[in-house]
Amino acid sequence: MAGTEFSDEPVFKLKLLVDKEKNKVVLAEICKDFVDVLFSFLILPMGTIVRLLQKYQQNCRDCDIQQRFRSQPATIGCFNNLYKSVVDMSTEDFLTEPCRHILLNPINAKERECKRLKVNIDDTIGARIWNNFCSLKCICGKFMEKEINTMEGCPKEIFGSGKKSFIILDNMEVGFCSIVLTLKALRGLGYTDLNKLDEMLVDVGHTEVLALLECLFSSDTPLMDVFLMKRSSCIITRTHNMPNLAVPACGKTKPNELPSVTVFVRKQDKKVLYAESGQEFVDLLLIFLAVPLESLWKISGANIKLGCIGTFYKSMKSLSSSEGTTSVLTCTSMLPMNYNFQAPRLDVCRKDYSVWTVLVNSRSYALKLMYPNYDRSTESTVHGSSGFVRRGTTYMISDDLTISPTNSCSTIRILKKLNVGLDEIEEHVINISNTEV
Incomplete structure (x- = not known):
């Protein structure tokens, strides 16, 4: 069941403690292997989470599984729009086809660990010889499709500690x-009489794990929603204090600032209609699809309340820092080397380039590093700082982070859709520093 071999066969049995009168899950006893599966949610890239949940929701509609779990389809802020923007943009809008592929199928920096999970929901194709991009060709002109079989040793533990048994509350x-x-957990929830609580065994497989991932973003009570088929709602609140966006003085751009972005605002209520920018700001927005959930939550400063991710994240960090715990998650999540060009701005650790060698017929060959924007037509490898999208193009960005190459028709269409007169629009040229990022 490890790796990407998906099946609906149950892999785990969870013991739930259920409040009979209220029909709610109080807590559950879980094993270390299941904790590893849950913790793997935090190291999944955001683009992968969007893709997995969209695929899961489609399967629910096709198989009527939604009635079984009764969970609300999760929309993860503007990430669904960012991902759809990449889907809708053509290959010609990117430096190379692999640049688009690497955003639609982000690389997991902890891929090796995830392959060892009892249930690995990440179906991203693993590393192949030379590259992670199925459409990238070698300088000889052939596709690089051979699987890499590494000889590296793996630590005994994956994500969890050496402890064998854990408890999980309904808020994850x-x-x-x-x-x-x-006892502390039960008393904290107001329970003093165990006779009001029943034990219940439930099976957990690939489908249930995906349902839990979805409820992590959309519910305060994922265990109840998934295993007792109840529906709870969670209101997304944002408490982030945005800094003032400064209008730059001519010729006075700070070293840590991105190129200027033109923002079009409705005069009446100062609502942002859309923005126009060059490729560098678009590259920065798209890189968020490759950022792991853990890093995104850390970047936000926990100022966005979404489902029960905050509670789950804090408990994960608490377990990772506990005495005697040896966890991969004690290290900050990383961006793979393919995305390193924007890592400094995002305050995300970059994964160092590893020197790989391959043994062929008893001879050792060093593997060559190739970025996704390698252009075989010019037989040159563009440096990783060059980004994803085509240079020399202006892009239109809506307030919900839908991105598209700018043209006069799309501009007129959005103005008509918003029913805004030309004299009602004002424009501002702003600089976006690392703080706003």
């Missing part, structure tokens, strides 16, 4: 299993 707070912690 995970802790070590002990009588002391269990």
